[in-house]
Amino acid sequence: MESRYNKRLDGRGFEETRPIIARAGVINKADGSAMFRIGRTTAYAAVYGPRELHPKHLQDPKKGVLRCNYNMMPFSAEERVRPGPSRRSREISMVTEKALLPVVNLEDYPNAVVDVFIELIETDAGSRCAGICAASIALADAGIIMKDMVAAVSTGVIDHRIVIDLDGEEEHLADLDVADIPIAMIPSTEEITLLQMDGKASKEELFRAIEMVKPVLKRIAEVQRKALKEKYKG
């Protein structure tokens, strides 16, 4: 189907992400940490643990528990974000956990918790994906056994056109249909660990979007790995 969205607002190619910067080991007091910036959206993640889980009834004697906490700083959006958990941030924390769980091996840490704290210091769409990318680097930096990285990026369908890494302006295009599809993937197996969609797209468009995002996520995983190598090259 013909699209009326033939040129991106910021001039990027349809499959092009905004510039990405990733760094590992940015928070000294944490067991592992990372910063992941895509465009202006900037996430910090810190991993603490494995450490004893309180309250005790949440403990699992068979394996460790992964606990993620996503938070936007009050000044990270145009309108001030009220401090404290919201329905939105709690849901994102939950789907972030599910996005990361398939790659982490927690069997060596019975009754323990691995805490992942994600703080968005500035946002311009795609913040849950940036958070997942940062968290994945931070978990590896903390020495948690992982099968692979998890890479994530928001994918979109704007008036039947597949676009990668929507920015805030694109998310809020008034006169075109916009579907925002955050996707997280284990790059080596191409398995999907986060999939959400806000807006309308045909089934065929969704699958085209998934195909199109695969190589992008593999490139993002490279950036994540490079951040870790940079830290440890000494």
Add this chain to the structure above:
Amino acid sequence: MMNQDLKAHINEALKKGVRLDGRKKEEYRKIEITTGVIATAEGSALVKCGDTEVIAGVKLGIGEPYPDSPDEGVLIVGSELLPLSNPEFETGPPSIDAIEVARVIDRGIREGKTINTKKLCIEKGECVWTVMIDVLPLNYDGNLIDIGGIAALAALKDAKMLEVNDNKVVYGKRTKQSLPIMSMPVPVTILKIGDNLIVDPTEAEEAVLDARLTVSILEDGTLCALQKGGDASLSVKDINEMINLAVKKSQDIRRKIYEAL
């Protein structure tokens, strides 16, 4: 227990005039101030001091004035001890420590008349500007009040007013106009451990403090806010020494802030 050993160790070293990280008693860690780091904030600053790194952001809004000051803008300072920044911090509503940090920073800025709130009145009794400053640690290794206070001042200096349409702010539309800033009340916290006075404590030093005193100091040396903390008492002589040290240190810090702006 562990704290007792740590305390004995820190005390022994301090008697010889040495701190765990090799600093002198009256020596700050290196302070780096960067402003304009957050595009979504009207003003922002990132301040690094040793392993402590604090980010402050200013958001502006329009709201109703308080009934007892119908022609003045509203100032709100918030802080949270983010669990991201230190393994000792927990999730949940702000702890009493976070509330104290916010209130002491707030007091310095408010009582130091940093912001000319009369100039933030849009319609008397109806609508005024609200200035919301949030001070959050990314890395926490002590001295949040001072470093957060510096970050708050730098962020306020960095802030630009927003465009207004029909008494509503237009987010993202920044003007060239700065906030009406009238003073720079620098907070300096002095710790007392045993018989020693130190500045710019690390987390370990804070864990073993006997008492502390935060002094907010204006350009001309006038004091505009105080906060005594810690379980031990202070003699008048202690307080005198602490204030003298704080006033001396505030001059260096103020110079650093101006250099960064």
